[in-house]
Amino acid sequence: MSALTRAEAEGLIQEVLEVYPEAAKQDRARHLAVNDHALERSKKCITANRKSLPGVMTARGCAYAGSKGVVWGPIKDMIHVSHGPVGCGQYSRAGRRNYYVGFTGVNTFGTMNFTSDFQEKDVVFGGDKKLAKVLAEIEALFPVNKGISVQSECPIGLIGDDIEAVARKSSAEIGKPVIPVRCEGFRGVSQSLGHHIANDSIRDWVLEGVTRGESGPYDVAIIGDYNIGGDAWSSRILLEEMGLNVVAQWSGDGTLAELKRTPQVRMNLLHCYRSMNYISRHMETKYGIPWLEYNFFGPTKIAESLRQIASHFDDHIKEGAERVIARYQPLVDAINDKYRPRLNGKRVMLYVGGLRPRHVVGAYEDLGMEVVGAGYEFGHNDDYDRTLKELGDATLLYDDVTGYEMEKFVERIRPDLIGAGIKEKYGFQKMGIPFRQMHSWDYSGPYHGYDGYAIFARDMDMTVNNPCWQKLRAPWKKGA
Numbered sequence: 001m002s003a004l005t006r007a008e009a010e011g012l013i014q015e016v017l018e019v020y021p022e023a024a025k026q027d028r029a030r031h032l033a034v035n036d037h038a039l040e041r042s043k044k045c046i047t048a049n050r051k052s053l054p055g056v057m058t059a060r061g062c063a064y065a066g067s068k069g070v071v072w073g074p075i076k077d078m079i080h081v082s083h084g085p086v087g088c089g090q091y092s093r094a095g096r097r098n099y100y101v102g103f104t105g106v107n108t109f110g111t112m113n114f115t116s117d118f119q120e121k122d123v124v125f126g127g128d129k130k131l132a133k134v135l136a137e138i139e140a141l142f143p144v145n146k147g148i149s150v151q152s153e154c155p156i157g158l159i160g161d162d163i164e165a166v167a168r169k170s171s172a173e174i175g176k177p178v179i180p181v182r183c184e185g186f187r188g189v190s191q192s193l194g195h196h197i198a199n200d201s202i203r204d205w206v207l208e209g210v211t212r213g214e215s216g217p218y219d220v221a222i223i224g225d226y227n228i229g230g231d232a233w234s235s236r237i238l239l240e241e242m243g244l245n246v247v248a249q250w251s252g253d254g255t256l257a258e259l260k261r262t263p264q265v266r267m268n269l270l271h272c273y274r275s276m277n278y279i280s281r282h283m284e285t286k287y288g289i290p291w292l293e294y295n296f297f298g299p300t301k302i303a304e305s306l307r308q309i310a311s312h313f314d315d316h317i318k319e320g321a322e323r324v325i326a327r328y329q330p331l332v333d334a335i336n337d338k339y340r341p342r343l344n345g346k347r348v349m350l351y352v353g354g355l356r357p358r359h360v361v362g363a364y365e366d367l368g369m370e371v372v373g374a375g376y377e378f379g380h381n382d383d384y385d386r387t388l389k390e391l392g393d394a395t396l397l398y399d400d401v402t403g404y405e406m407e408k409f410v411e412r413i414r415p416d417l418i419g420a421g422i423k424e425k426y427g428f429q430k431m432g433i434p435f436r437q438m439h440s441w442d443y444s445g446p447y448h449g450y451d452g453y454a455i456f457a458r459d460m461d462m463t464v465n466n467p468c469w470q471k472l473r474a475p476w477k478k479g480a
Contacts, residue, residue, distance in 0.1 A: 004372075004413065006394040009034040013396075016408045027053055031399040035391050042384030048399045049380045051189045057403040059351070059377050059423045062185030065092055066194020066378075068151040070275055071202075072181065074098035074226050074251040075259070076108040077146040079138055082115040083131055083163065084153025088185070089115040092151075097440050099227045100253045107144050114138065118155055127161050135170040135178060146256045147177040149201075157184035177256070179205040190378035190400075191353075192274065199278035206259050212287045215264040218245045218317065223262075223280055223291070224272030224355075227252025229445020234452045235271070235296050241327075242306060242320035244313075250276060263287045267312060269294055271448075272355045274383055295355075296448040297456070298363025299332040328450040336366065339457040344368030346416040346464055349409070351401055351424065352438045353377040358387040360419070360438070363447075367457055372413055375401050377421070403427075411475065417464050432472030434463045 004012065013032045017025045030047035039045055052058040061069070064082075069092035072080050082089030093113040102108030116134050118127060135148060148170075150163050163180040171178040181201045183194045220239065225232040232252040239246055247265060248258035262268070268280050268291040280291035292312065294305035303325045310321035346369045350357050357374040364371055374391055375398035376383055384397070391397075396409060403424075410418065410433065418428050419438035428435045436442050436459065444459050446452040 004394065004396070006034055009394055009396050012409065012412050016405050019404065024053055024055075028402070028405070031401075032405070033397045035388060035393060035395040035397055037389065037393045039388060040385075042381050042388060046381075046384055046397055046399055048376065048384055049189060049192065049378070050400075052400055053402070058400055059421055060189075060400065061191035061194075061378070063183045063187040063191060063194035063197060064088055064151060064153055064185040065095075066191030066275070067181050067183035067198035067201075068092045068194075069095055070191065070226065071195055071198035071251060072149050072151060074100070074110060075149075075254050075256060076100040076102055076110050077255045077257075078149060079109050079112075079114055079142060079145045079147075080149045080151055081131075081134060081138070082113070082153060083127070083150050083161075084116065084118045084155050086113075086115045086117045088153045089113050089151075095440075096226065097228055097443070097445070098252050099230050099233070105142065109142070109145065118153070123155050123159055126159060127156065128163075128166050131161070131163065131166050132170055135166070135174070139174045139176070145176070147179065149179045149181055151181050152184050154185045157182065157186065177205065192378040192380065195275040196278050199276065199282070202259060202279055203282050206256070207263060207283075207286075210260055210263050213264045215247075215266055216245055217266065218243060218313065219247050219265045220244050220267050220269055221248035221250065221258075221262045221265045222246055223250045223268045223270045224276035225249065225252055225448070226272070229441045229447070231446040231448040231452065234446045234449030237451075238296070238302070238306065238324055238449055239269070239309075242310065242324045243317050244309075244320075250279075263289065265289060267292060267309075269309065271296070273386070274354050274379065295359045295362065296452070297360045298366040298453055299328070299450065300366050301359070301362040302450065302453075331450055331454065335454050335457050339461050340368045342461050342465055343457075345370070347372045347413070348417045348419060349373040349396075349413065349415040350438065351375045351377070351398070351406060351418075351420040353379075353421070355383075356419075356438055358383070358390045360447075361390045363453065363456055364460075366453070367460060369417075369460070372396065372415060373398065373409060375399055414474070417460065430472070432469055432474040432477070434466065434469055436460070436463050 033046040100108050100110050167178040167180040183197045232249050236246050248262045270280050270291050270293045273293050283289045295301040306321040310318040348371050357376050361371045373396035417434045419436045421439045425435050425437050447456045
């Protein structure tokens with residue numbers, strides 16, 4: 001049940017649009033909608049994956065962020081060079097908590113920042129020679145690395161550096177794969193194209209020449225889990241407890257060898273559809289490996305996903321799935337008994353990227369909370385197709401929402417909690433509204449799996465019921 005009726009939600013959208021000039025109004029109207037369960041395809045109600053409107057604040061990232069910060073960066077035993085100015089590399093390195101096991105600077109490099117540190121002279125005279133020197137220095141300083149990726153930033157595409165030629169020459173010299181990734185930030189409309197470019201570079205430079213081989217009957221790969229706060233570990237525990245053999249993780253706590261091993265698995269289990277569906281579809285086409293999207297947020301979706309995964313295997317795995325669900329039910333009951341009375345009926349608005357605007361809905365509902373608005377920063381219409389049935393009828397939908405729109409929606413709906421990103425966090429907190437940073441779990445986690453659900457419930461209670469909010473007053477609670 002939505003916080004607003006359909007008529008009220010539609011009226012709110014029209015009210016918000018009135019501030020824009022006519023051309024901008026028409027553009028933004030296509031990105032704001034009211035959920036309708038009667039629709040099968042989201043294209044009939046909302047537009048997605050279009051350029052942001054010039055002049056308004058957008059929370060989107062760039063193609064470089066999608067490639068380096070999401071897909072390639074978490075591969076722990078490779079070194080990922082940000083080829084361009086140092087600022088982009090520092091942002092992508094420090095933005096996410098992709099946990100990994102290993103010795104940093106020896107055999108793992110995820111929290112280190114490697115950059116060619118482009119200067120004005122490099123833009124004028126080209127950076128190919130500098131890149132070749134950087135790659136040689138990396139091999140001398142960190143000889144245990146398993147390979148290098150070159151993540152190109154905006155100047156590289158603008159001046160036309162031939163990073164492919166440098167990569168091939170350096171690879172031959174050091175005897176390890178050097179992979180060029182044409183992920184210049186100006187490409188595409190958001191970080192989403194960076195995911196696609198990164199997937200394609202794995203297809204062309206890692207999986208090219210890899211053939212389908214023999215595999216165990218229960219070998220699977222986790223695709224699209226970046227181990228934020230340990231998420232992939234929590235997911236892997238459940239899959240292995242039910243009897244499956246996880247031979248690869250993409251790409252949180254993952255290795256280059258695991259990427260190459262993936263064409264041998266029986267099934268790819270896809271968590272973040274937006275970032276990794278491309279490579280999953282490629283492996284289905286080339287190797288005949290089926291893929292399945294699953295959701296490990298909250299006990300309801302976990303149980304559904306475990307049973308759906310098990311349905312593709314034999315009775316041994318099916319029995320294992322039921323055994324896992326039964327084993328954790330006492331934990332689920334204890335969590336719900338403790339937190340549902342404190343959170344029941346609380347309303348949540350979401351504005352996040354990747355899979356979260358739909359995947360976390362079930363976890364909130366397990367706690368008795370209601371999602372009254374949701375939107376994607378860089379979603380496509382197939383993301384919204386998957387979202388329509390997850391949200392209540394007449395729930396507010398917003399794509400690439402502007403700062404002005406989000407503030408007005410929040411002011412009218414008055415949610416008890418907002419889940420969005422770091423760019424929205426402090427503004428809404430200053431308004432006196434409880435807020436969780438749902439891109440990297442506000443420095444908590446994991447949130448996947450049954451163990452993660454316990455942390456998720458604690459964090460939501462800690463946020464919503466924190467007495468600090470009594471010291472702040474939302475704008476609508478203040479006098480004239």
